Amino acid sequence: MLERLKSKRLYSVVFLTLVVLISVSLLLWINSFTSVVVEAQNDAKIKNILESIFPDLTEFEESGEIFIVYEGDNIAGYTFTVAGNGYGGPISILVGMNSDYTLRDMEVLSHTETPGLGSKITEELFTEQFAGLRVDEIVLSKDGGKIDAITGATISSRAVTEAIQDRMIEVIEILSGQG
């Protein structure tokens, strides 16, 4: 009788549907507790990155694409990523901003600039120039601002500077709007 049943198309459809339902239920159950662990890990990773910019951080909060960093009850500052277009491709930058909207720290996360020239945007000699500046000062010195470009890598230097300034203006606008 089972052999006759097995050759019926309806049986095949019901069987496969049942197998899929059982499989999905099992996966949902397993996922319910593993996803909690994975989320905790991601939070720990983000906390580490934020702590490298704000060592006295007590907690943080994510608002859209901006991380708000607290030291106790006060807002210590904000952290966000910047996407720029360099000479050799996209540049990804992490920017830490103080609560008074001056730049606190910046770090180039990834880039594909020319080794030995544009790649120097990751070096402290270039990046430490940004610390403490107001958003209107974040312009190349040859364009009237306070950032000295890397010799032989003006395009890379300008790309980073402009990307940071543009994004900072955006972020400040968002934050002022929120009040």
Place this chain on the structure above:
Amino acid sequence: MEDKSNKEEYGVRENRGAVFWKELVKGLVISNPVFILTLGLCPVLAVTNSIDNALGMGAGVIFVLLCSNIIISAIRRTIPPLVRIPVFIVVIATFVTILSLVFEAYIPLLHQSLGIYLSLIVVNCIILGRAEVFASKNSVPGSIADALGIGLGFTLALVIISLFREILGTGGLTVFGFNLFNIPVLTEHPMTFFISPPGAFLVIGLLMALFKWIGVIKGD
């Protein structure tokens, strides 16, 4: 008369044990999935660059092979022939996803270094092959033996290959963070060729020849 029936019973039980063991050993050398059956070679090339990855992948494949063989063998008489391949794949994919979720939560480093090859276990020919050729036609204990044998054979192959590639390619051996040993001259000038894919092909080819030669000597 009682003695005779006892002897017969003992004979049957002993036979079953021997068959179980034979199926298991079969997967290790005679039907080694990598060197003899040449199945699932793509992930083998990719994860044998370090012994950590090899052991992790081997453990994962044993888990999936065992689970899928047991389930498929248990329901083999009820599976309608029309949809048997989709059923096999859903079962296998379920266990691979469970493996991936668990690794991501509890062994994130291994999950990251195995990367996409963890999910690709679903299409590893070894697992689908054993389901179709063995588990769907044999008993559950037999399928367990087959899964263990083939899974251990796969892991054995991965470990041997990764030993060669890691020792020659980096000059030393590091297992789960514990540096076992370093060979002095080799660490300064490692043969990095062996870490690259062409190096993997070379090692696998030579080991395959060795396994075939062992088979010829044994007369199989």
